[in-house]
Amino acid sequence: MKLLAIVGSPRLKGNTIYLVDQALGEAAKLGVQTEKLILSQYEINPCLGHDDCATFGSCQQGDDAGWILDRFYEADGVILATPVYWYNVSAQMKVFIDRNYFPYKHDRKCRARAVGVIVVANEEAIEDTLHTLKQFIGDRFDVGADRIFIASGYADKLGEAKTNLSLVEEARKLGRQMAASLKGGG
Numbered sequence: 001m002k003l004l005a006i007v008g009s010p011r012l013k014g015n016t017i018y019l020v021d022q023a024l025g026e027a028a029k030l031g032v033q034t035e036k037l038i039l040s041q042y043e044i045n046p047c048l049g050h051d052d053c054a055t056f057g058s059c060q061q062g063d064d065a066g067w068i069l070d071r072f073y074e075a076d077g078v079i080l081a082t083p084v085y086w087y088n089v090s091a092q093m094k095v096f097i098d099r100n101y102f103p104y105k106h107d108r109k110c111r112a113r114a115v116g117v118i119v120v121a122n123e124e125a126i127e128d129t130l131h132t133l134k135q136f137i138g139d140r141f142d143v144g145a146d147r148i149f150i151a152s153g154y155a156d157k158l159g160e161a162k163t164n165l166s167l168v169e170e171a172r173k174l175g176r177q178m179a180a181s182l183k184g185g186g
C-alpha cells in the first residue's frame with residue numbers, strides 16, 4: 001500500500017513540506033508505505049501544447065515527468081500539496097498538472113482510492129487554489145468526495161506552519177484519514 005505525496009513548494013524547509021511530513025508521518029505510523037516527491041528537485045518542463053500526445057508512445061519532453069507520472073498513476077493514495085502563489089497553485093504544481101495531458105490523451109486514470117490536498121497561504125486565495133486542485137482531481141481520479149481529504153490554512157515565514165497548531169493537527173488528521181481509507185480497501 002503506497003501513499004505518494006507530490007509537493008509543489010520549492011522551499012525545502014518550508015510550511016508545505018512540514019505539513020506534508022506531518023501527514024505522511026501519521027500514515028506511516030499506521031503501516032502505510034510513504035514517498036514524497038518535491039517537484040522542484042526534478043526536471044519537469046511545461047507542456048509543449050502540440051496536442052498530438054495520442055500519436056506518440058511517450059511524451060516528447062522526455063524529462064522526469066514520465067516516471068513521476070507513472071508513480072502518480074499507480075499509487076494507492078496520493079497527496080497534492082502546494083503553497084498559494086499569486087492566488088493559485090505554485091508554478092511547479094501547475095506544470096505538473098499540465099503534464100497530465102499525456103496520460104489523459106491515452107485514456108489513463110489514476111488508480112488511487114484516496115486523495116489528500118494540502119494548501120498553505122499567507123493570507124488569501126485558499127479557496128481558488130482548492131478549486132483548481134478539486135477540478136484536476138475530479139478529472140484524473142475515480143474517487144468520491146468521501147475519499148478526498150483537505151488540510152488548508154495560513155502560514156508564511158519559514159517554520160511558521162509549526163506554530164499554527166490547528167493546521168498541524170489538520171495535516172496529521174489527513175494522514176490518518178488517508179491511511180484508514182487505504183486500509184479499508186474499496
Ligand SMILES: Cc1cc2nc3c(=O)[nH]c(=O)nc-3n(C[C@H](O)[C@H](O)[C@H](O)COP(=O)(O)O)c2cc1C
Binds near residue numbers: 122
Ligand atoms: C511567488 C509567491 C506568491 C505568493 N502568493 C500568495 C497569494 O496569492 N496569496 C497568499 O495568501 N500567499 C501568497 N504567498 C505566500 C505563500 O503562500 C506562503 O508564504 C506559504 O507559507 C509558502 O509556503 P512554503 O513555506 O511551503 O513555501 C506567495 C508567496 C510567493 C513566494
